[in-house]
Amino acid sequence: MLRPGRNARARRGLRGAAAVALAALPDLAAAQDVPSGQPVAFVETIAEDMPEGLLLRYRYIAPEAGALSHRLRETDTAHLCARHALPDALGAGRPPARIVVSLAEAPVDFGVYDADVAQFFEAYRIEDSRCIWEAF
Structure with missing residues (x-):
């Protein structure tokens, strides 16, 4: 997790600005429904060939994630x-x-650290058409 070092009030302001930015980006795919109910929008997929096979990075904007x-x-x-991600792939x-x-x-x-934006990552190996969480 990359976590900004600033107060909660500033984070709320950023999340509000991010929500506005989300609405203003017409090229983002439709919002994704998630269990938390937070607004989430798909941004892009980045493919990377690895020795163990294809690694796909699915990136989303989630203004309330932090x-x-x-x-x-x-x-x-x-x-x-x-x-x-898995059905899409x-x-x-x-x-x-x-x-x-x-x-x-x-x-x-991608790959850029921004001290004002919290970013969270989770990795999953794919077995029997299922996502299995992996610590990394």
Whole structure:
């Protein structure tokens, strides 16, 4: 997890700004339903060939991610892997060995650290068409 070092009031302001930015980005896919009920929008998929097989990174904007408990975020990322990322990958004929689901409070370029944006990552190995959480 990358976590900004600032107060809760500033985070609320950022989440509000991120929600506005989310609504203003027409090229984002439709919002994803997640168990926490937070607004989540799919941004992109990044594919990477690894020795153990294809790694797919599914990136989402989730303006409220930093305000949620770890348990709720974990539930949301597992849901996104099972209900969006894996079906999308299999439907595109790209069976992955692993999927990494990332949630960011606001748009951030891939691989870029932004001290003002909390980012969370969870990795899943794919077995028998299921997402299985992996510690990394």
